[in-house]
Amino acid sequence: MIGEKIAKCCLAKDKRCREESMKVNIRIRQATPEDHQRIVEVMRQWWDGRDLSSGLLKIFFHHFQETCFVAENSDTLVGFLVGFFSQSKPEEAYIHFAGVAPEYRRQGVGRALYRRYYTVCQRHGKTVVTSCTSPVNLQSIAYHQRMGFTLVEGNGEVDGFPVFTDYLRPNDPKVLFRLEITD
Amino acid sequence: MIGEKIAKCCLAKDKRCREESMKVNIRIRQATPEDHQRIVEVMRQWWDGRDLSSGLLKIFFHHFQETCFVAENSDTLVGFLVGFFSQSKPEEAYIHFAGVAPEYRRQGVGRALYRRYYTVCQRHGKTVVTSCTSPVNLQSIAYHQRMGFTLVEGNGEVDGFPVFTDYLRPNDPKVLFRLEITD
Numbered sequence: 001m002i003g004e005k006i007a008k009c010c011l012a013k014d015k016r017c018r019e020e021s022m023k024v025n026i027r028i029r030q031a032t033p034e035d036h037q038r039i040v041e042v043m044r045q046w047w048d049g050r051d052l053s054s055g056l057l058k059i060f061f062h063h064f065q066e067t068c069f070v071a072e073n074s075d076t077l078v079g080f081l082v083g084f085f086s087q088s089k090p091e092e093a094y095i096h097f098a099g100v101a102p103e104y105r106r107q108g109v110g111r112a113l114y115r116r117y118y119t120v121c122q123r124h125g126k127t128v129v130t131s132c133t134s135p136v137n138l139q140s141i142a143y144h145q146r147m148g149f150t151l152v153e154g155n156g157e158v159d160g161f162p163v164f165t166d167y168l169r170p171n172d173p174k175v176l177f178r179l180e181i182t183d
Numbered sequence: 184m185i186g187e188k189i190a191k192c193c194l195a196k197d198k199r200c201r202e203e204s205m206k207v208n209i210r211i212r213q214a215t216p217e218d219h220q221r222i223v224e225v226m227r228q229w230w231d232g233r234d235l236s237s238g239l240l241k242i243f244f245h246h247f248q249e250t251c252f253v254a255e256n257s258d259t260l261v262g263f264l265v266g267f268f269s270q271s272k273p274e275e276a277y278i279h280f281a282g283v284a285p286e287y288r289r290q291g292v293g294r295a296l297y298r299r300y301y302t303v304c305q306r307h308g309k310t311v312v313t314s315c316t317s318p319v320n321l322q323s324i325a326y327h328q329r330m331g332f333t334l335v336e337g338n339g340e341v342d343g344f345p346v347f348t349d350y351l352r353p354n355d356p357k358v359l360f361r362l363e364i365t366d
Contacts, residue, residue, distance in 0.1 A: 036352075057351070064270050064271065168240070
């Protein structure tokens with residue numbers, strides 16, 4: 001349900017605040033098509049200058065609304081997750097993009113977005129969540145590992161990570177993640 | 184089923200051949216991830232020099248295989264259709280891209296691709312197919328109208344066509360098509 005308030009995270013915006021256990025309400029809600037442009041505008045900054053926004057199609061926000069979320073602190077966008085259910089693999093849900101504003105990282109925003117996503121996936125009988133990233137994105141790899149994802153054996157290796165060499169385009173290796181959400 | 188041969192179209196490759204009713208076998212099959220690059224390489228030519236290929240994500244070929252098709256004449260790619268089921272609107276299926284090689288147009292290839300798509304949609308209980316195009320693409324608008332699609336009333340008008348001004352990005356009006364496939 002759009003606008004449903006499902007998560008209140010205890011967030012600390014800086015070290016001083018963290019020490020004082022300052023609480024900030026983060027609201028997670030289903031994304032709407034209107035959110036697409038707000039997300040596109042922050043992606044380059046959130047991805048260390050890499051502009052991946054051409055891969056985030058607005059059509060997802062029209063047709064995959066139940067699995068697309070934004071996290072906001074008041075009106076400020078602090079995170080998002082865009083996923084969909086695989087139609088080729090009925091048990092699988094895919095996370096196409098997920099990001100958290102740099103100043104809101106390590107405070108549970110990503111975890112809250114993922115959990116919200118898992119809940120919807122499980123409601124639809126999905127038992128596996130997959131996602132992928134570039135092997136240069138060490139932060140993303142570490143994050144997925146902390147979240148319990150395993151790295152799928154591919155057809156190559158980059159910097160010690162298993163990769164699929166042509167997963168999204170030729171000669172652009174991707175690390176593929178997999179998590180069972182049956183528990 | 185990948186590789187299933189479902190359509191034999193009676194095709195004429197040029198006027199002389201058409202007069203002689205020369206038959207060419209066109210094979211339509213489910214697309215595989217390996218087809219993505221072949222399609223990307225022809226899109227600019229098939230779309231009159233407009234490069235829309237960044238919107239054709241390979242991830243569709245991993246996760247929406249049942250609704251992605253290629254049409255081939257022997258090994259030559261002559262058409263494709265990439266669609267998926269809306270997850271927000273359970274009755275609806277969306278055609279993200281469909282194209283036919285210029286030299287194979289007006290010979291039933293597109294119609295065969297669309298029909299193949301409708302069959303899969305109906306098998307999954309879908310009753311509505313939607314798609315969109317730019318108002319500058321008069322050929323696409325005329326094609327959809329010939330195929331029985333209606334133009335959806337939007338929030339604006341361009342060259343006499345109803346448009347949605349921000350459907351896929353801001354200030355980039357799109358004509359939205361809709362067809363009921365309950366018959």
